[in-house]
Amino acid sequence: GAGVSQSPSNKVTEKGKDVELRCDPISGHTALYWYRQSLGQGLEFLIYFQGNSAPDKSGLPSDRFSAERTGGSVSTLTIQRTQQEDSAVYLCASSWDRVFGPGTRLTVL
């Protein structure tokens, strides 16, 4: 595709529910990143995928967070048992993070 796409654009969920956020990177880009941005806060690195290498998960805030990337393309970020502090905009980027997707705004009630 022409850019990085993410879905859904908005997600409202209840505390304790699981959510899945999807990222479609630019075709052919081997590097994919997930970040999050809380209201009024800066950007926070979550996880990095590069080709077939083991992902760098050092930014994941807890074991409720996980991500996978199937076939070196689409990636899914999963948050289990969501908490209110998980509310944020979740951003995906590819190509050495110079191209960001529009983000998914997650609201946990």
Next chain:
Amino acid sequence: DAKTTQPPSMDCAEGRAANLPCNHSTISGNEYVYWYRQIHSQGPQYIIHGLKNNETNEMASLIITEDRKSSTLILPHATLRDTAVYYCIVRENQGDYKLSFGAGTTVTVRA
């Protein structure tokens, strides 16, 4: 331990040049200066980056001082669509992917 400091906000008149300063006095020799911006409700957008030479692209110019301790992003003819938060960061080119932004400079372009 912010590696860059920027003014919190600035206004600019439409059609005029906007000069955005950034201090990075502790920058190391292998770190680049990167600029991103984020328009409201959108993802961050890469603008430009440089090591020590001045750089120009279709969006902006980047002027880096000789000692590399500060830089200025120049938007030559600001438009209303340039209203955004502008982030200056320092990082190793490609090697440092744990991108993080500080508060940035909120630029408001006024008609």
